Amino acid sequence: MATTNDLKNGMVLKIEGQLWTVLEFQHVKPGKGPAFVRTKMKNVMSGKIIDKTFNAGTKVETSNVDKRTMQYLYKDGEDFVFMDGKTYDQVHVGSAIVGDAEKFMLENQEAVVATHEGTPLFVELPASVELEITYTEPGLQGDRSTGGTKPATLETGAEIQVPLFLEQGTKVKVDTRDGSYLGRVN
DSSP states (O other), X not given: OEEGGGOOTTOEEEETTEEEEEEEEEEEOOSSSOOXXXXXXXXXXXXXXXXXXXXXXXXXXXXXXXXXXXXXXXXXXXXXXXXXTTTOOEEEEEHHHHGGGGGGOOTTOEEEEEEETTEEEEEEOOSEEEEEXXXXXXXOTTOOSSSXXXXXXXXXXXXXXXXXXXXXXXXXXXXXXXXXXXXXXX
16 A cells, blocks of 8 residues: 555556556646645556546555566467577467557567556557568659658558658568557668
8 A cells, every 4th residue: 555645657556456557647636625636547458548636645555566578489379479589488468468569469579568466567669660561552753752641561460651762671660559660770
């Protein structure tokens, strides 16, 4: 147990049987009335974001979430298999938990797997990854390096928008949070 005065970004709270990650918090001391804590929290399982206000000093139940860097090995049916590099334990994570991260995961890539009491909660990829374009339409004569974009398929099967001058076989840097093109990799 902790109080609302102990809140920190990234802390996981257990509220009404569900796990919530604190994204933002602010201690407010109005001119009239008691102080309170305004928070923005994200549901660990569903990803839903809510705003919640607590009275200052209210006790909240914290939850221990174990975040470990693991290596993605392979896909086994609907599960993704990750291995802890220190203990060599393998963890099966369902595709519903992996979510959109699946679009940017290559075998042997590192990812952070968060677990609570042995149950995988979510998978966090690095902010950006380097992937190769496996298919894109050729650029047209007169294309400029600025301006338009075209769809490109990456080696993971994900489709993103890239500048017109990029060709098949080019390695690109991709933002894993929104799937946007960040630049070419030499």
